[in-house]
Amino acid sequence: MSASGLGEVRRPSARGDQLLFLTDEQLRQGIELMFFAYRDFTSDPDRILEDYAYGRAHHRAIHFINRRPGVTVAGLLDILGVTKQSLNRVLRQLIEDGLVTQEVGARDRRQRHLHLTEAGRDLERRLSEPQRARVRRAYSEAGPEAVSGFRKVLEQMIDERVRKEVLGLVGGGRGPEGEGSGGA
Amino acid sequence: MSASGLGEVRRPSARGDQLLFLTDEQLRQGIELMFFAYRDFTSDPDRILEDYAYGRAHHRAIHFINRRPGVTVAGLLDILGVTKQSLNRVLRQLIEDGLVTQEVGARDRRQRHLHLTEAGRDLERRLSEPQRARVRRAYSEAGPEAVSGFRKVLEQMIDERVRKEVLGLVGGGRGPEGEGSGGA
């Protein structure tokens, strides 16, 4: 079972062995693993969202507003990579339902800085909790070294053009707000 | 495989360091990494699909029919986790367009065994090529040990109830066909 047993590169008897983890079969397995893992990974919040009238798009908006309080609409568009019309529909609902507030920018009053209300934070917690539990379980089963490799590969999977920016966002926590037009 | 062990998060002693990879911040970063990596990961085939009248659903069907030639409709439904109405729409197009053929089952003539035509295999290759290239690049940048960890974590991310079955499919290659009702 080569299920996950490609850690040690076997013996250097033939140098080709060192690249066995790059065979098409290995790559295909990685691709399918991504598919199935992501499928279950998103199923947790999806199930909760059903109780509300919300979908995945709402979850993503809530997640990143929680992550970057005060982010502007343009900044959020950048992160999510959707059109403003698409985001606006979602945002309008969340604001109507009292989960998100807008706040006119102090420096630039065209901008709307987005924040979660208490109710918004509640939902965010409710949504992210089972997902965190899943990742926590997977991490602790796999161990710290596996987690390190997991992150390394995922980081490399991100488009090189945006990698730096994305990793800054992921790792950066509450960084600068309102990334109006943050590059690519 | 017991130890869904996460009750013991964070010991007060110096051992705490060992569990630093399980902090909420680390978990949140993992979640976001999954989001961004998957986003770019699917962007390659998506771009190609635009040229055709197809979407992601077609890609998934093509991928798994290629992967398990002769799979039945029910088997495919199981793998994809969608309704038959949803799959049928996609399948009908692919058959009409000559990418997929149906074949009445020998043992059970109600069943339709699905295969890719030459054109179907062509498209499959065209779709999977950039994706494989992305994974190959990520793998080779991260190195074999990281890849091992990547796979370990992803495997643990899959629902425990279906993990065995899924990993059998992923690793098993051309296994038994027509998995009518494979359990979960």
Add this chain to the structure above:
DNA sequence: GAGGTATGTCAACAACACTGACATAAACTG
């Protein structure tokens, strides 16, 4: 004031998922 930017909104549309209902053919069961 002109020009560009940030935001919001309307309308139309497409992809893809869902539920529910129904049809057909074949297999299984008593």
Add this chain to the structure above:
DNA sequence: CAGTTTATGTCAGTGTTGTTGACATACCTC
């Protein structure tokens, strides 16, 4: 054989999420 279940296909309706395109308003910058 009759009745039931299974595998598949199809029709109709609906919802979420994405897209373009067009347009309006408010505001910053020069």
